[in-house]
Every structure is written in C-alpha cells, then in structure tokens.
Amino acid sequence: MELILAVVIALVVAVAVTSGLVISGRKKKQLPPAEPPSTTPTITAPPAEPHVGEEAETPREEPRRTVEEVPLPAEEAVGTPVAVEDPVVAEPPAPEIEIPEPTAGRLVRLRARLARSQNSLGKGLLTLLSREHLDEDTWEEIEDTLLTADVGVAPTQELVERLRERVRVLGTRTPEELRALLREELIALLGPDLDRTVRTESPADVPGVVMVVGVNGTGKTTTTGKLARVLVADGKSVVLGAADTFRAAAADQLQTWGERVGARTIRGPEGGDPASIAFDAVKEGIAEGADVVLIDTAGRLHTKTGLMDELGKVKRVVEKHGPLDEILLVLDATTGQNGLIQARVFAEVVDITGIVLTKLDGTAKGGIVVAVQRELGVPVKLVGLGEGPDDLAPFEPGAFVDALIGD
Numbered sequence: 584m585e586l587i588l589a590v591v592i593a594l595v596v597a598v599a600v601t602s603g604l605v606i607s608g609r610k611k612k613q614l615p616p617a618e619p620p621s622t623t624p625t626i627t628a629p630p631a632e633p634h635v636g637e638e639a640e641t642p643r644e645e646p647r648r649t650v651e652e653v654p655l656p657a658e659e660a661v662g663t664p665v666a667v668e669d670p671v672v673a674e675p676p677a678p679e680i681e682i683p684e685p686t687a688g689r690l691v692r693l694r695a696r697l698a699r700s701q702n703s704l705g706k707g708l709l710t711l712l713s714r715e716h717l718d719e720d721t722w723e724e725i726e727d728t729l730l731t732a733d734v735g736v737a738p739t740q741e742l743v744e745r746l747r748e749r750v751r752v753l754g755t756r757t758p759e760e761l762r763a764l765l766r767e768e769l770i771a772l773l774g775p776d777l778d779r780t781v782r783t784e785s786p787a788d789v790p791g792v793v794m795v796v797g798v799n800g801t802g803k804t805t806t807t808g809k810l811a812r813v814l815v816a817d818g819k820s821v822v823l824g825a826a827d828t829f830r831a832a833a834a835d836q837l838q839t840w841g842e843r844v845g846a847r848t849i850r851g852p853e854g855g856d857p858a859s860i861a862f863d864a865v866k867e868g869i870a871e872g873a874d875v876v877l878i879d880t881a882g883r884l885h886t887k888t889g890l891m892d893e894l895g896k897v898k899r900v901v902e903k904h905g906p907l908d909e910i911l912l913v914l915d916a917t918t919g920q921n922g923l924i925q926a927r928v929f930a931e932v933v934d935i936t937g938i939v940l941t942k943l944d945g946t947a948k949g950g951i952v953v954a955v956q957r958e959l960g961v962p963v964k965l966v967g968l969g970e971g972p973d974d975l976a977p978f979e980p981g982a983f984v985d986a987l988i989g990d
C-alpha cells in the first residue's frame with residue numbers, strides 16, 4: 584500500500600514538473616519577438632541584483648526586470664558572441680590601416696599614364712627623326728614638337744643642335760640607333776646626376792620636417808597624403824600639420840589621408856594662424872619622437888603679396904625648431920608656362936628644395952619637367968601620375984624617357 588502511495592506521489596510530482604516545463608516553454612513562445620541584439624542595449628546592462636561585496640554601495644535605482652522582460656537574442660544570433668555586444672559601449676571598429684605599395688619601380692608601373700606625352704613628344708620625335716631626309720623643315724618640326732611639349736626655348740635649341748650634330752656624324756640611321764640617340768639626349772637634358780632624394784630625415788635627432796607649398800589646386804594636399812603613405816610604407820612614423828586654415832575642408836581632407844595610414848593630423852580652427860599650427864605640428868612630432876612631420880599649406884595665388892608673406896612666416900616660425908629639411912613646390916603640369924611664373928614667385932619667398940610635378944597623367948606637355956628644373960635650378964623629385972593614393976612616383980630620368988619613347 585505504501586508502495587502504491589509512493590508511486591502515486593512520484594507520478595503527481597512528475598506531472599507537475601512536466602507541466603511546469605511546458606508552461607515555461609509556452610511562456611517563452613509568448614515573449615515579444617526578439618529584437619536583433621545589435622539594437623538591444625539592455626542585454627548587457629548592469630544587473631539589477633547587487634553582487635557579493637556590493638552591500639556598501641548606494642542602492643541601485645534601476646527598476647527590476649523579470650526574466651520575461653528581457654528580450655531573447657534572435658534565433659540566428661544565438662551562439663555568436665560578437666552579436667551580444669552592447670552597441671552603446673561598443674567601440675567603433677578601428678579604421679583599417681592600409682599598406683601602401685612600395686615606391687620602387689612606380690614610374691615604370693605608371694608609365695602608361697604618360698600616354699599623352701608619349702604620343703605627342705616621344706613618338707612624334709622618333710617619327711620625325713626617321714625621315715629619309717632631315718631637311719631644315721624637318722628640324723623645325725622637331726623644334727616645334729619640343730616647344731609644344733613645354734620643353735622651353737633654350738633647352739629645345741640645345742637639344743636640336745646636339746641631335747643635328749650626332750645625326751650628321753652617324754650618317755645612315757637605323758630606328759634602333761635613332762632611339763638610343765634620342766634617349767641619351769633627352770636624359771642629358773633632364774639632368775641625370777641631380778640629387779632627387781626627398782629629404783625626410785633630419786641630421787639632428789629630431790623628426791625630418793617637410794613643407795609643401797604651391798598655388799591652389801595644384802595637388803598639395805593630395806601630394807602630402809601620398810607622401811605620408813610612402814613614408815609609412817617605409818616603416819616611418821608620420822605627423823601631419825594642417826597649416827591650411829584658409830579653406831574649410833582642408834584639414835579634413837588631410838586628416839582623411841592620414842587616417843588611412845595611421846598618421847596623426849595636427850590642426851587648428853578655421854581661419855586660425857597657419858604658422859602656429861605648423862609650429863605645433865613640429866613640436867608634437869618632436870614630443871612623440873616621430874620620424875617625419877609633413878606640413879600642408881594653403882593654396883594661394885602667387886599674386887597676393889599678403890598671402891605670400893604669410894607663407895614666409897610659416898617657414899620662419901617652423902624654423903624656430905630647426906631648419907626645414909625639404910620644401911617641396913607642387914606644380915600642376917597641365918598649367919604649362921604659367922606654372923613657371925608661379926614657381927619663380929614661390930622660389931623668392933621660400934627656398935624651394937624640390938619640385939613635385941602633378942597631373943602629368945593628363946597632359947601632353949611632359950617637357951615641362953625640363954623647363955621647370957631649368958627655371959628654378961631645383962630638381963623634380965616626385966611626379967604625380969593620377970588621383971589614386973599610390974599614384975606618386977619618384978622621378979627617374981631614365982624611366983621617364985623610356986616611358987616617352989618606348990623601349
């Protein structure tokens with residue numbers, strides 16, 4: 584009897600437990616549809632119940648929540664630990680740092696970008712030189728070709744004279760001989776022995792300081808950004824100085840470039856003093872032991888004396904930290920001879936140590952490289968061959984001429 588009683592009790596208990604489970608299961612089903620966890624900040628909110636050791640704390644104010652009130656994670660999210668992250672506390676994903684391409688051989692890689700100069704200058708000259716009879720008219724055409732490509736009057740005359748002489752000595756000419764001859768003479772015109780190293784290292788134990796100047800729209804900010812990438816690719820730490828307070832979006836533009844490679848940008852208020860921002864950027868670079876500080880300046884019309892004075896001031900103020908290692912003048916190759924006039928004015932205000940010729944990809948006037956070097960007595964160190972982040976190449980006369988006349 585006792586045994587039967589015990590069995591009955593056991594059965595009753597079992598049924599009660601089972602129905603309880605069913606109920607709780609039903610309850611679960613009746614819950615409001617689960618929100619996706621990404622929009623559910625309550626999931627990891629502090630628990631309403633105090634923990635051990637928290638007795639001394641002031642009583643918590645949050646309303647207590649029953650199990651039913653807590654939304655469940657969405658079906659597919661269950662088991663995905665990242666999904667339960669609290670979006671309120673969650674840090675935004677760290678911006679992906681890009682690894683820029685190495686600079687070696689960039690000019691060779693980007694040679695197709697010189698197509699327009701190649702067709703009008705390189706191929707044009709080769710075709711003319713291949714004519715059976717190199718009469719006066721042909722030499723004049725050769726001269727015109729060089730002038731049209733912005734080589735400049737004096738260098739053009741020099742080149743034509745040397746070509747005439749060598750063709751005369753050569754007598755009969757094969758296309759290979761002509762090509763080799765033209766190649767040599769064009770390279771000679773570009774000053775193959777000029778030092779084109781961009782000085783990004785200081786002789787002292789401080790960061791190298793590079794300042795980028797030029798007329799508005801020539802590509803200063805773009806070039807500063809591209810250069811930062813090159814330096815980062817070489818394993819250097821870079822600080823950017825947004826000394827262009829003239830234009831609203833200028834600092835943002837530079838900062839965007841910097842963020843892509845993890846370089847910090849020092850900036851100030853719009854309309855602020857560019858010299859003080861440049862000064863601060865170098866100060867910051869020294870403080871954090873950076874390798875290089877790149878200073879982007881405002882685009883200014885070379886005719887505005889006040890603005891040119893300001894540029895001189897930026898330079899002087901930065902030099903309180905020590906001498907600048909490189910002052911790059913950015914020139915837009917498509918502006919041709921007009922760019923040369925600008926170049927001259929800039930050279931008077933700051934001592935340009937190198938030229939960056941941008942937008943060579945969009946012009947047939949590749950000869951401007953020769954003219955601008957002659958004009959300033961300063962080498963072209965870098966060339967811009969497109970708007971892409973790695974479309975800045977160290978200038979190499981040999982590779983440049985090969986790109987023009989084909990090898």
Ligand SMILES: Nc1nc2c(ncn2[C@@H]2O[C@H](COP(=O)(O)OP(=O)(O)OP(=O)(O)O)[C@@H](O)[C@H]2O)c(=O)[nH]1
Binds near residue numbers: 803827942944970
């Ligand atoms: N095709 C081509 N476009 C370039 C090159 N370099 C710069 N650009 C473009 O030229 C435009 C102006 O470039 P920025 O770098 O803003 O010029 P900036 O000198 O800083 O201009 P300001 O700050 O206004 O003085 C942008 O659209 C660039 O993408 C280049 O080598 N080739």
Ligand SMILES: [Mg+2]
Binds near residue numbers: 803804827881
């Ligand atoms: Mg700019």
